Amino acid sequence: MASEGKNLVGVDIGSSSIKVCEIKEGRGGTRKLVRFGYHPLPPDTIVDGHIINASAVVEGLEKLFHKSRRRNVALRASGHSVIIKKVVMPLMTPAELSEQIRWEAETHIPFDISEVHIDHEVLHRREDEQQMDVLLVAAKREEIADLTNLATEARLTTRVVDLDAFTIQNVYEQAYGVPEPHETIVLIHVGASLTTVNIIADGTTAFTRDIANGGNVITEEIQRQLGILREEAEAYKCGGDGRGIVPREVPEIINQVVEQLAGEIQRSLDFYLATSGERDLTRIYVSGGTANVRALLDAIHDRARVPVELLDPLRVAQPDSKIDPMVLRGRTSQAVVAMGLALRKEKERRRS
Ligand SMILES: Nc1ncnc2c1ncn2[C@@H]1O[C@H](COP(=O)(O)OP(=O)(O)OP(=O)(O)O)[C@@H](O)[C@H]1O
Numbered sequence: 475m476a477s478e479g480k481n482l483v484g485v486d487i488g489s490s491s492i493k494v495c496e497i498k499e500g501r502g503g504t505r506k507l508v509r510f511g512y513h514p515l516p517p518d519t520i521v522d523g524h525i526i527n528a529s530a531v532v533e534g535l536e537k538l539f540h541k542s543r544r545r546n547v548a549l550r551a552s553g554h555s556v557i558i559k560k561v562v563m564p565l566m567t568p569a570e571l572s573e574q575i576r577w578e579a580e581t582h583i584p585f586d587i588s589e590v591h592i593d594h595e596v597l598h599r600r601e602d603e604q605q606m607d608v609l610l611v612a613a614k615r616e617e618i619a620d621l622t623n624l625a626t627e628a629r630l631t632t633r634v635v636d637l638d639a640f641t642i643q644n645v646y647e648q649a650y651g652v653p654e655p656h657e658t659i660v661l662i663h664v665g666a667s668l669t670t671v672n673i674i675a676d677g678t679t680a681f682t683r684d685i686a687n688g689g690n691v692i693t694e695e696i697q698r699q700l701g702i703l704r705e706e707a708e709a710y711k712c713g714g715d716g717r718g719i720v721p722r723e724v725p726e727i728i729n730q731v732v733e734q735l736a737g738e739i740q741r742s743l744d745f746y747l748a749t750s751g752e753r754d755l756t757r758i759y760v761s762g763g764t765a766n767v768r769a770l771l772d773a774i775h776d777r778a779r780v781p782v783e784l785l786d787p788l789r790v791a792q793p794d795s796k797i798d799p800m801v802l803r804g805r806t807s808q809a810v811v812a813m814g815l816a817l818r819k820e821k822e823r824r825r826s
C-alpha cells in the first residue's frame with residue numbers, strides 16, 4: 475500500500491485484553507517496535523463482539539495511553555459487526571462500481587443496507603469472461619460508532635478501522651513477502667472468543683470465515699470438568715499456577731476441545747478446497763493468544779497435512795531497547811493484530 479506520514483498507534487480491543495503497538499519507521503524502511511502495551515479486561519466486558527462494559531474499556535485505554543502523546547489510532551473492529559464477501563460482478567469502471575456496489579451489497583447483506591457502511595476492493599479483473607471478483611466489506615455503522623466513541627472518551631482520535639483478517643494479512647505480507655501466485659496460504663487467528671480463517675490464493679484474499687470459538691472454550695471446559703474457578707482454569711491452561719503444577723486431567727481436557735476446534739477449522743478449509751477447485755494448500759500460519767496451545771497446531775496439522783507454523787510478527791519490526799522483554803514475553807502471538815494496525819499510516823493512498 476502506498477503511504478506516507480507517521481504510523482498510527484495500533485489498538486486491538488479484544489474480548490480478553492487490549493493490545494497496543496507503536497512502530498517507528500526509519501530511513502530506508504527500517505522498522506522498530508517502540509511500544510507494546512497490554513491490559514487484561516474482566517470477563518464479560520465484550521460479549522459476542524458487543525461492548526457490554528464500556529467503562530472497563532475506556533479505563534484500560536486511559537491507562538495504556540496515560541503517558542503517550544501520540545493519540546491518533548488505528549482500531550480493530552470485531553468480526554461480529556462486519557461481513558466480508560467475495561462477489562462476482564460484470565466488468566465496469568471504478569466510478570460505475572462505486573455506484574453499483576450498494577445495489578450489489580443489498581443482495582448479500584442480511585441486515586438493513588442503510589445501517590451499514592460499505593467498502594470494496596477489486597481482487598481480479600477477468601477480461602475474457604467480462605467479469606471481476608470484488609471483495610465486499612459491510613460494517614454496521616452503529617457498532618463502529620460505539621467503538622470509536624469509546625476511543626474518543628479515552629481522548630484518542632480514530633483514523634482507521636480495520637478487520638482482524640486484513641491486518642493479519644498485512645503483517646504476513648510484510649513479514650514473509652506477498653505469496654507467489656501458485657501458493658495458497660492460510661492464516662488462522664485464534665483469540666479468546668473468535669477464530670478467523672483467511673485464505674490467500676493467487677495473491678489475494680480468496681476466502682474468509684469467522685468461527686465463534688476460541689481459547690475461552692478451553693478455559694470453560696477445564697473450569698467445568700474440574701469444578702474450579704475461572705482464574706484457576708485459565709492459569710492451568712496457560713501452563714500452571716506459577717509453580718508449573720497442573721492437574722493431570724488438564725492436558726486431556728485441552729486436547730478434547732482443541733480437536734473440536736481443529737475440526738471446525740478443517741471444515742472451512744475443506745469447503746474452500748471443494749468450492750475453489752484448488753487442489754492443495756501450501757502452508758498454514760497460526761496467530762492469536764490461543765496459538766500458544768501447541769496441541770492446537772498439532773491438531774490442525776494432523777487434519778490439513780501441510781506445514782503449520784506460528785506467525786512471527788517480530789519479523790515486521792524488532793522490539794527496540796525501550797521495550798521491556800518481560801511485557802512482550804509469551805505475547806507475540808497476541809500482538810499480531812495490534813502490529814498490523816500499527817503499520818497503518820496517518821495518510822494513505824488506497825490500493826487501486
Ligand atoms: N500461553 C498460553 N497458553 C494457552 N492459552 C493462552 C496463552 N496465552 C494466551 N492464551 C489465550 O489466548 C486468548 C487471548 O488471545 P487474544 O489476545 O488473541 O484474544 P482477544 O483478542 O482478547 O480475543 P478475541 O479477538 O477473540 O475477542 C485467551 O483465551 C488466553 O487464555
Ligand SMILES: [Mg+2]
Pocket residue numbers: 486487488489665666811
Ligand atoms: Mg483478538
